[in-house]
Every structure is written in C-alpha cells, then in structure tokens.
Amino acid sequence: MTPIEDAGIGSVVVVGTGLIGTSIALALRQRDVRVFLADRDAGAVRLARELGAGEDWTGEQRADLAVVAVPPQFVAQQLLDLQKRDSARFYTDVASVKALPLAQAAQLGCDLTTYVAGHPLAGRERSGPAAARADLFLGRPWAYCPTDEASPRAVAAVERLISLCGGNAVRVDAAEHDRAVAVVSHAPHVTAAAVAARLAEASETALGLSGQGVRDVTRIAASDPALWTGILEGNALPVAEVLEALVDDLSAAARSLRALAGDGAAMGQVTDLLSRGVRGTGRIPGKHGGPARTYAVVQVLIGDRPGELARLVQAAGETGVNIEDIRLEHATGLELGAAELYVRPEAAEALTHGLRERGWQVPG
Structure with missing residues (x-):
C-alpha cells in the first residue's frame, strides 16, 4: 500500500449515504479523515450525519477523493457532474459491476486519469444508513480496476482508501471482475430469491417445519429488490450465463428424480451434482483468505x-x-x-x- 503522505487522503466526499457509502464514511471517521456527505435523500444524509459519518457537503469543499456510492447505472453521470465541479483530486465508485460504469464514463468524456473503479465485496441483507457499520470491510476483498489511463497517484489514492477502511485490495480487470461476481454474488442472489419465492406460497405446515438450512439459503433474498434490479441489469450477460448453467444442472436433477421410481441408476446425476456442490463449497476461502478448513x-x-x-x-x-x-x-x-x-x-x-x-x- 502507498503511504498516506503520498496518497494524500485527508478529506473525502461520499456521494450516496446508503449502507456502503455510510459504512465507508464511518470507517474513515475512525481514522480521522474529514468526510463530507451528499445524497438526493436529505433524510439519509441527516441520519448518516447523526451516526457520526461526517458533515454535510455544500458542493463548495474540494476533497482529496470522491467516493461515488450510487447504483451502477448512475455512476458515470455522477462522476461527470463531480468532475465538472472539480470536486476532488481523485475519484472512485463502489458499484458491484465495473465494465458498465467504465464504458459509460468513457462515452460521456469523463477524465479517466483521475478515476479508478472499485467494488468492496461486503454488505448485509439490510440497506440504508441505519444498517451501516464502520467494521463492514475489515478483511473483506475490495476489488479495484485501474484502466491504462488511470494515473499512478489516482491508483494510490484508492489503495489508501481501501487500507483505511480495513479492506483487502484486489487489483483486477473490469470484465474479469464482472464475470467473477456473477458466479460468487449475483447469480447466487437470484438463486436465493428463487428458493425464497417458493416460500411465498408455502403452506403453514411447511413454514412451521422450516429450519436453519432454509434460512441460510434464503438470507440474502431479503435485500432490496430495486437495488438488485440495477445490479443485475448492469451485469446481465455474465449472470445469465451462470444461471443458464444452474438451470441445466437443476433440470438434469429434476429429470433424474422423476425417473427414479423406475430406474435406480437415474440418481447418479443427482449424486454428481451434490458431490460437485461439496467440492465447490470446499473451495470457498477460509479465515483470513487462507485455504478452507473443515471444522x-x-x-x-x-x-x-x-x-x-x-x-x-x-x-x-x-x-x-x-x-x-x-x-x-x-x-x-x-x-x-x-x-x-x-x-x-x-x-x-x-x-x-x-x-x-x-x-x-x-x-x-
């Protein structure tokens, strides 16, 4: 990581005081960074301020870094507006897709030398500033995707932001990032929603028999649908590819189960899917990013x-x-x-x- 003297992060503007934006602000305040807060929702800014996340941004104060914490489809326009006002020396965002904001920023004529796209892979099923936590990013991966145009000082500033928030910086190409999160985040969310949707019409008997397993599988499905609609729209093709592969596996399992009554060998495909699931679970990194352990x-x-x-x-x-x-x-x-x-x-x-x-x- 670049020393703070080189990165020059003494003040930050956070535009968007939802869960992620407010959590970043709280983490920075604990490190004595001056934080300015902005959001179209005055109530969200007020709550974030009351939580100790920072002070109101009038638009006049110029910061060292601006963090754009808005949905993916609005990142580029917000970036352009900030750059036109010379709001900061450097800029980043926290949207969960990266290729779309970068492409749109280039189309709009944003200054890509001062912008480094980012994405902290941390969150909760709850949203809004009330759910924010200063320790949300501790030890969590934080992807950042510098383009060839990005200046070394802009990259250093974003690396320093990640360090101040306690995240684990992961430098990655934007397109590779989007394919990766489709597998580990976006498609799993849709899958959890599909399972949870079955519960909407489940009998009271079924709900009364529910245990920790169904809670584990469906926990993330409680997140804000409007937020996730924007995320999925921004990463549509990679997510669709993962979901199509899931559908193939599930369809094969369903056919095997239907054939099971007359053919005991049909269970082989189901067993194969379950076994691959065990292998996949075993590849999820364990504590501190090390190899997964069996406890x-x-x-x-x-x-x-x-x-x-x-x-x-x-x-x-x-x-x-x-x-x-x-x-x-x-x-x-x-x-x-x-x-x-x-x-x-x-x-x-x-x-x-x-x-x-x-x-x-x-x-x-």
Whole structure:
C-alpha cells in the first residue's frame, strides 16, 4: 500500500449515504479523515450525519477523493457532474459491476486519469444508513480496476482508501471482475430469491417445519429488490450465463428424480451434482483468505434470554479453545435454541467436556 503522505487522503466526499457509502464514511471517521456527505435523500444524509459519518457537503469543499456510492447505472453521470465541479483530486465508485460504469464514463468524456473503479465485496441483507457499520470491510476483498489511463497517484489514492477502511485490495480487470461476481454474488442472489419465492406460497405446515438450512439459503433474498434490479441489469450477460448453467444442472436433477421410481441408476446425476456442490463449497476461502478448513461442530442448547450468548462465549474461552465461527438456530415456539460452535476437529472433545463441566447442555 502507498503511504498516506503520498496518497494524500485527508478529506473525502461520499456521494450516496446508503449502507456502503455510510459504512465507508464511518470507517474513515475512525481514522480521522474529514468526510463530507451528499445524497438526493436529505433524510439519509441527516441520519448518516447523526451516526457520526461526517458533515454535510455544500458542493463548495474540494476533497482529496470522491467516493461515488450510487447504483451502477448512475455512476458515470455522477462522476461527470463531480468532475465538472472539480470536486476532488481523485475519484472512485463502489458499484458491484465495473465494465458498465467504465464504458459509460468513457462515452460521456469523463477524465479517466483521475478515476479508478472499485467494488468492496461486503454488505448485509439490510440497506440504508441505519444498517451501516464502520467494521463492514475489515478483511473483506475490495476489488479495484485501474484502466491504462488511470494515473499512478489516482491508483494510490484508492489503495489508501481501501487500507483505511480495513479492506483487502484486489487489483483486477473490469470484465474479469464482472464475470467473477456473477458466479460468487449475483447469480447466487437470484438463486436465493428463487428458493425464497417458493416460500411465498408455502403452506403453514411447511413454514412451521422450516429450519436453519432454509434460512441460510434464503438470507440474502431479503435485500432490496430495486437495488438488485440495477445490479443485475448492469451485469446481465455474465449472470445469465451462470444461471443458464444452474438451470441445466437443476433440470438434469429434476429429470433424474422423476425417473427414479423406475430406474435406480437415474440418481447418479443427482449424486454428481451434490458431490460437485461439496467440492465447490470446499473451495470457498477460509479465515483470513487462507485455504478452507473443515471444522467440527459442537452444538450447545442455549436459552433465549439476554446475556446467554455472552455467557456461553465466556465459558468457551475458559476452556482455552478458539471458536472459529458461531451460528444460532432458534426452536420454533420455544424460548430455547441451539448455538453451533465451529472449532478445529482436535479441539471438539476438550470444548465439549469443558462446557459440560460448566453446566451447559451439549447433546451427543
């Protein structure tokens, strides 16, 4: 990363005070960067300001860097407007597609020497400034896509922004970026929505039987449809290609299941799909971006009361075992749930024994 003296990031204008824009502003404020906030929605700016994300931008203050945090289809025009006003020395954006804004910026005649397209791969199913967090980007990949025209100082400024926010900078070509996010983000969102859509007409019996599995699969489907319509429109062809491949796999699985009654061998295609799913899951990077690990799961019964999770974490810490991940599953109709503690396989027995000694119910 370039030192802050070289990058010169002392002030930033954030245009768009939604989840990502406000989270960037909060992260920068923690690093004593002066932040100016702008949005067409005065209420969003006011809330972001009340959260401590920065101060109102009058349009007169010139910043070191301007961050365009608007939907993909509006990035280029917003960039042009900012550059016409000489609002900053350098510019970036946070849209989840990159080829479209870059192409439109070139068509509009934007100054590409001062602009470096970016995309932090972090988010939540909730939107708006109220959902923002200063730590949203910690350890998360943050793609940036310099063109040949981008100046070294513009690139350094964006690298410094990523560093200040705690992100993991990943330099990548714009077209390659869009193909990649189609696989790991955009098509999965559409798929989650398709599964969740089945629940809209599901019976009360089915909903009453739902567990953590369906919650895991559909969690991201709760995101703002209007926001995602813009994202998918901006990356339509790469997403369509991934979805078509998914449809082929699902169609083959459906045909095999229909044929199963008369042909036991038909299950082979389903088994193959499930096996490829396991292999694919195993390729998702693990903690700190390292190789994926296989963890043991220690399930602990936990009351649905204030402070219970904190007590459990403290008890686990007393055993000397490091908890790699925690997931909660609530029991329908009961003030009781289960906490799933993910640990190294060799530590599972010690954790189980230690928690039972401290009075926790550990099934099995």
